[in-house]
Amino acid sequence: MKILEKNSNESVNSIGKGSVLDGSINAPGDIRIDGVVKGALIAGGRLVLGKSGKIEGDVQCGSAVISGELKANITSKDLLILKETAQLYGDIKTEKISIEPGAMFSGRCEMGPSPGGLKQQAANIFMSNDKTKTTTTDQKKESNKKDNEKKI
Structure with a gap:
């Protein structure tokens, strides 16, 4: 499955658990968030939002796996996966979506x-x-x- 493959050309950026970043992020490759980001996030590759992760700002990415809390609109060019612990408050634009039982989503979804x-x-x-x-x-x-x- 494409979403689970590691992007070998780019390093993975990471915001660790307990860290708080107040500002925008523009990452050309993959990024993992286990802390808090207060600002817009653009990831050219895959976004992984861990269970302890929280984002308060609009997100644009190639693909995403959400396990934490996202209070923003998200645009994913390929696949968006909402894991069972995901909480998403905002609108979704994506080509494909997978929502596991237990995931919470409040907003509009535009697919294709x-x-x-x-x-x-x-x-x-x-x-x-x-x-x-x-x-x-x-x-x-x-x-x-x-x-x-x-x-x-």
């Missing part, structure tokens, strides 16, 4: 590929190429038709 996501970009390119092929074929037919009319 994001408009700017890679899958959507690939689909747009495919559709664009498909339209180009159709146009080119139609143009060739029209050109051949005109050539035939000139010969007559």
Whole structure:
């Protein structure tokens, strides 16, 4: 399962139990929070919010496993897992979600590929190429038709 694989290219950032960080975090890779973060958090990789962890600020991440308390909106590009001890107070935007029995969630949830996501970009390119092929074929037919009319 992709969410459980360690990101080997990046080091894992960590806020330990008992630590309190007042401010925003922008981590290019994975991050684990077992303390308290009061501010926005952006993680390019995976966010793991431990049982003792708490975040009070909007979150954007590649994927997330939530076991602690999140008082904010969260946008996860891939998979969001709410473990049985999770408490989430805020809105969710994610492509996929897993909610274990016992998890608490209060807010709205929007699921599916994001408009700017890679899958959507690939689909747009495919559709664009498909339209180009159709146009080119139609143009060739029209050109051949005109050539035939000139010969007559």
